[in-house]
Amino acid sequence: MGGGGAKALPPGVHVTVYIGKRVLISAGMLILISMLIFLLLRLAPGNPIDAYINPSIAISQKQLATLRSQLGLDGPLTTQYLAWLGNVLRGNFGYSAVDFRPVSLLIAERAGPTLLLMGSGILLAVLVGTASGVIAAVWRNTVLDYSLAVLAFLGIATPAFLAALIGMYVFAVRLHWFPAGGYRTPGQPLTAGNVAEHLILPAVILSLYYTATIMRYTRAALLEVLNLDYVRTARAKGLPEWLVILRHGLRNALVPVVTLIGASVGSAVGGAIFIESVFGWPGMGLLFIDAVDARNYPVIMGISLVIGVGVLCANLLTDVTYVLLDPRIQYG
Amino acid sequence: MALPYQSRSRSGRETSHSVGKRALRRFLRHRAAVGGALMFSAIVLAVLLGPLLLRSGPNQIHLLAINRPPSPLHWLGTDGVGRDILARLLAGGRVSLMVGAGATGIALLVGSCIGSLAGVLGGWVDAALMRLVDLAMTLPPIVLLLVVASITGPGILTTTLVIGLLSWPLLARLVRARFLEIREQDYVTAARGLGAGTTRIILRHGLPNLIDVLVVFASLQLANAILLEAGLSFIGLGIPLPTASWGNMINAARSVVVLQQYPWQWLPAGIALALTVLCVNFVGDGLRDALDPRSDL
Numbered sequence: 051m052g053g054g055g056a057k058a059l060p061p062g063v064h065v066t067v068y069i070g071k072r073v074l075i076s077a078g079m080l081i082l083i084s085m086l087i088f089l090l091l092r093l094a095p096g097n098p099i100d101a102y103i104n105p106s107i108a109i110s111q112k113q114l115a116t117l118r119s120q121l122g123l124d125g126p127l128t129t130q131y132l133a134w135l136g137n138v139l140r141g142n143f144g145y146s147a148v149d150f151r152p153v154s155l156l157i158a159e160r161a162g163p164t165l166l167l168m169g170s171g172i173l174l175a176v177l178v179g180t181a182s183g184v185i186a187a188v189w190r191n192t193v194l195d196y197s198l199a200v201l202a203f204l205g206i207a208t209p210a211f212l213a214a215l216i217g218m219y220v221f222a223v224r225l226h227w228f229p230a231g232g233y234r235t236p237g238q239p240l241t242a243g244n245v246a247e248h249l250i251l252p253a254v255i256l257s258l259y260y261t262a263t264i265m266r267y268t269r270a271a272l273l274e275v276l277n278l279d280y281v282r283t284a285r286a287k288g289l290p291e292w293l294v295i296l297r298h299g300l301r302n303a304l305v306p307v308v309t310l311i312g313a314s315v316g317s318a319v320g321g322a323i324f325i326e327s328v329f330g331w332p333g334m335g336l337l338f339i340d341a342v343d344a345r346n347y348p349v350i351m352g353i354s355l356v357i358g359v360g361v362l363c364a365n366l367l368t369d370v371t372y373v374l375l376d377p378r379i380q381y382g
Numbered sequence: 383m384a385l386p387y388q389s390r391s392r393s394g395r396e397t398s399h400s401v402g403k404r405a406l407r408r409f410l411r412h413r414a415a416v417g418g419a420l421m422f423s424a425i426v427l428a429v430l431l432g433p434l435l436l437r438s439g440p441n442q443i444h445l446l447a448i449n450r451p452p453s454p455l456h457w458l459g460t461d462g463v464g465r466d467i468l469a470r471l472l473a474g475g476r477v478s479l480m481v482g483a484g485a486t487g488i489a490l491l492v493g494s495c496i497g498s499l500a501g502v503l504g505g506w507v508d509a510a511l512m513r514l515v516d517l518a519m520t521l522p523p524i525v526l527l528l529v530v531a532s533i534t535g536p537g538i539l540t541t542t543l544v545i546g547l548l549s550w551p552l553l554a555r556l557v558r559a560r561f562l563e564i565r566e567q568d569y570v571t572a573a574r575g576l577g578a579g580t581t582r583i584i585l586r587h588g589l590p591n592l593i594d595v596l597v598v599f600a601s602l603q604l605a606n607a608i609l610l611e612a613g614l615s616f617i618g619l620g621i622p623l624p625t626a627s628w629g630n631m632i633n634a635a636r637s638v639v640v641l642q643q644y645p646w647q648w649l650p651a652g653i654a655l656a657l658t659v660l661c662v663n664f665v666g667d668g669l670r671d672a673l674d675p676r677s678d679l
Contacts, residue, residue: 082517090529207660209609211616212652215635223642230638320524324613328636338525339617342532350529357525365520 065373072369076362083358084138088131091347143352148344153352156337161356163233164333168315168322170249171256176311179261183268184300190273198265205262210255210321214328217255231330252329256321260314267310271303305375312368316361408672415668418661425658429475438466440473440626452646459646461634471650474626478655481542481621482608486600488546489607493553494596498584500554501561511554518551527610531619541620545610553599557592564591594673601666605659612655628655 125133137144143153186198208216222230228251275281276299284298285291319335326335334353341349409415438444443463452459458467500511518526526548534540564570570587578586608628614620615629616636623630631651635641640648 079516079520082513083520086517087529090533093533203660203663204656207605207663208656209612209659211613212632212656215632215641215648216652219635219641219645316520316522320522323524323528324616327617338528342528342617342619345532350532354521354525354529358521361520361522 068373069370072366076366080359080362083362084135084355085131087351087354087358088134089127091351092127092130138355143355144348146341146349147346148349153348156349157334157352157356160332160334160337163331164322164326164335166245166249167252167256167326167331167333168318170253171322172260172311172314172318174253175257175260175264175314178257179264180268180300180304180307182261183265184272184295186265186269187272187276188295190269195269202262202266205258208258209324210259211324211328213255213258214252214325217251218328221251231328233330233332248331252325252331256318256325259321260311260318263314264307264310268300268303268307271306272299275299275303305372308375309368309372312364312371315364319357319361405672409668412668412671414664415671418664418668422658422661422665425475425654425661426479429472429479432472433469433476436466436469436472438469440469441465441624442469449644449647451644458650459644461644461647467631467647467650470626470631471628471654474628474631474651475654475658477538477621477625477627478608478611478629479658481538481545481611481627482604484542485545485549485607485611486603488543489549489553489603490596490600492547493550493599494557494589494592496550497554497557498561498588501558502565502580502584502588504565508558512558515551515554518548523548523610524613527614528617528619531614536614536619536622538621538625541611541614545607545614549603549607549610553595553603556595556599560592560595561588564588597673598666598670601662601669605662605666608655608662609659628652 134144141154143157145152146156182198186195189195218230221227229248231248233245233248272295276295281294281298284294289298322333323335323338325331326333327339330336334356337349338353340346341353433440443465444460448460448463450460458471460466461470496511496515500508527544530544530548531541534544564587567587570583573583573587611620611627612629612632615627616633618630618633620629621627628651632648632655634644635648
């Protein structure tokens with residue numbers, strides 16, 4: 051739920067200045083995050099060098115020292131941090147402590163499935179969430195509105211991994227509507243249809259929480275807007291109610307919803323991690339869980355950093371979009 | 383903005399009393415919140431008293447009843463090593479609620495301290511602390527939680543500490559905002575003029591004005607902490623077996639056989655978890671409406 055607190059611009063501040071400032075702040079944040087991740091994992095018990103030596107082979111202190119200096123582990127922490135950061139900037143995230151493959155390669159392999167899962171989940175949540183939010187607002191205080199509210203509360207109270215297990219049990223194990231996991235059917239050619247078949251269930255489950263929040267938010271924002279004077283004017287002009295709601299109401303109600311979508315990206319990452327793990331979806335979340343299980347620190351560092359960059363970009367994009375969308379901002 | 387609590391003098395006592403009463407009345411009007419509070423009390427009672435009434439303990443193994451479905455002897459069946467699911471559900475509830483409450487307490491303490499210091503002192507202390515808050519709020523909490531948990535390893539105490547120490551930033555931000563308002567109030571200026579120090583201003587003038595923020599945060603954070611504990615234990619980084627917790631009971635369903643054939647081994651814990659979180663959320667919503675001075679209109 052990162053820094054989604056976009057505010058209206060103070061009068062007289064030009065949009066480009068504002069955006070420039072946001073970019074600088076995000077860059078500073080990114081450096082702080084990289085320091086945090088580096089420090090956390092250097093504080094971890096066990097020496098990073100342990101990953102490189104075979105414990106069953108005797109090794110002398112001298113050899114150990116040579117190895118340490120070869121790996122750059124003998125300098126002060128600041129030097130080590132700068133060296134690590136320099137490597138990261140050149141795209142070298144180090145090597146997995148389990149299979150010794152480059153971390154950047156591992157992440158690149160897994161980024162596609164994760165983006166697919168998160169993209170379709172968020173898209174679905176936006177579509178269903180706004181639609182049901184409008185329905186709840188238009189038929190407010192009816193049985194329909196109350197049932198949607200109950201569903202929303204259930205969606206918010208059910209953690210992603212539980213929803214994933216229940217969804218898998220009901221729709222894959224009992225009803226056989228969808229495959230029970232994975233990204234594609236092994237042994238069959240990789241086709242879009244096959245991937246889509248595997249995608250539907252995890253994407254729907256990922257979207258549940260965000261559908262619920264977006265729905266509640268849209269409903270509240272729409273109800274607020276529908277009480278404003280210009281909506282009354284539109285009604286007085288004799289516009290049909292659905293046109294008033296869609297053109298005058300929803301368009302303005304959606305501005306705060308955009309903020310919510312941006313702020314959701316961070317927590318959607320959390321949901322995706324669990325869902326990928328339950329469904330065996332070969333994305334970054336599964337890689338992350340496996341790395342955490344195996345205390346594979348280079349991979350943990352790499353993925354945390356990539357997630358940090360992703361969330362910062364999403365927040366930045368949200369702030370910028372919000373300023374560009376809000377009709378009340380001043381172009382000074 | 384109106385400040386709801388100013389029970390300083392003896393004559394102020396009556397107003398404070400009626401403010402509390404008004405809040406209670408508003409809370410009682412909130413049907414979902416009352417229902418949630420009743421249900422949550424029932425869950426707490428069951429979790430506290432239930433284990434005393436059951437015949438089998440949570441870790442007692444019945445070798446002749448492995449993977450049994452629900453029966454009069456074992457109301458919710460048994461698991462793969464013959465432990466009674468109901469007993470584990472209740473014992474696990476104790477652990478889950480305890481970890482949640484402990485983590486919430488830590489978050490309350492740290493968040494209100496840091497928020498008040500930032501709000502009252504201002505200047506570079508404020509700037510530095512708020513950057514720290516921004517930093518902690520940028521990474522998704524579960525990612526940071528997993529990173530830290532991978533370092534500390536599993537355990538009841540470490541799980542409580544880790545969740546608590548990662549959950550304070552939002553509260554710090556709320557408390558700071560409230561203090562920025564309070565700081566400008568005449569009675570604080572007066573107190574400063576009379577020589578009151580930072581500590582006295584925070585404790586005597588700040589805290590009573592923060593009760594609504596703290597109460598609402600505590601209830602919503604309790605739900606959050608319970609969910610985070612369950613998530614960690616589900617991954618295997620939270621509460622280590624054989625101690626039961628709702629999270630590690632749901633973890634059993636990661637085995638395909640359990641997921642498919644023994645739903646009674648994981649569904650009850652899942653339902654208990656979702657139900658508890660739902661109730662606590664309802665209570666939190668009700669408290670927010672009841673304590674918001676503006677909702678009186």
